[in-house]
Amino acid sequence: MTEERNDPPVRLLVQYQSLCAHDAPDLLVCVPGRDIWAAVRFNGAAFVKLIDADAGRQVRFTIRSAVRRETLLHRPLPRWALYAAGVTALIDLPALPGAEILVCSDEPGGPRGDHALGMLMAAYWHAVNDLPLEETPLFHLAERARRDYVESAG
Numbered sequence: 001m002t003e004e005r006n007d008p009p010v011r012l013l014v015q016y017q018s019l020c021a022h023d024a025p026d027l028l029v030c031v032p033g034r035d036i037w038a039a040v041r042f043n044g045a046a047f048v049k050l051i052d053a054d055a056g057r058q059v060r061f062t063i064r065s066a067v068r069r070e071t072l073l074h075r076p077l078p079r080w081a082l083y084a085a086g087v088t089a090l091i092d093l094p095a096l097p098g099a100e101i102l103v104c105s106d107e108p109g110g111p112r113g114d115h116a117l118g119m120l121m122a123a124y125w126h127a128v129n130d131l132p133l134e135e136t137p138l139f140h141l142a143e144r145a146r147r148d149y150v151e152s153a154g
Contacts, residue, residue, distance in 0.1 A: 008037045012104035015039075015053040020100060027099075029123045032135040035106035036116045038124060045098040047072050050084055050121075053104045061085055063096060069149075083118030086149030087141050091122065093129045114150075118142030 008028050016025055016039040025039035043049070047065075051058040059081045060072040066085040069077050077085050088096070101124060107116040122141035123133050 008039065009104050009106075012037050012039050012053060012102065015104065016041075016102050019051065019053075019102060025102075027124075027127060029120065029127050029133075031116060031119045031123050031138060032133060034116045034119060034135075036120050037104050038120055039102045039104075040124065041100045041102075043098045043100055047098045048084075048088065049100045050081055051100065051102045052080065053102050055080075059085075061088070062098075063088055080114065080117070082150045083114045083142055083145050084121040086145030087118045087121040087125070089149060090144055091125050091141065093125055093131075095129050096125065097128055099124070115142050115146065118145045 008030070020039075020041050026042050027040040029038045029040060030036065047060050047062045049058060049060045057078070057080065059078055061070070061077065061081075062072060065072055065074070066077070066089040069082075069085070071077055103117065103120060105113060105116060107113040119138040119142045122138045126133055126138070
């Protein structure tokens, strides 16, 4: 890991302070080999609130609603969140705690950015389960979400 990967982007921490009103995130997650970060606050609930700090958009879903490709309010998941929800729906880990996950990315938009967001969600689930954050397994989880969730939605 390079030196710059040890420090999250300042804009992420500033956004976290303004949106979450906490001194420090409960968890900071980055994806090896990608320019995408998350500041996480555990919410003690069963849902994930995914917030895109750069685009000002957000979505809330549970594991069950992600399986149905729906938000917490039974609306279709927005396209930008499909990889993250797909990883959540397909991953098989013992601990899947709810959280507010603020995302900051310098990845290009489109398929690479969507895929990186899936890798970030996989990194979050791995981090809370004390699993290693290695690029290849995270990539494969995002690929599985693409193949078995995003593209199979028809």
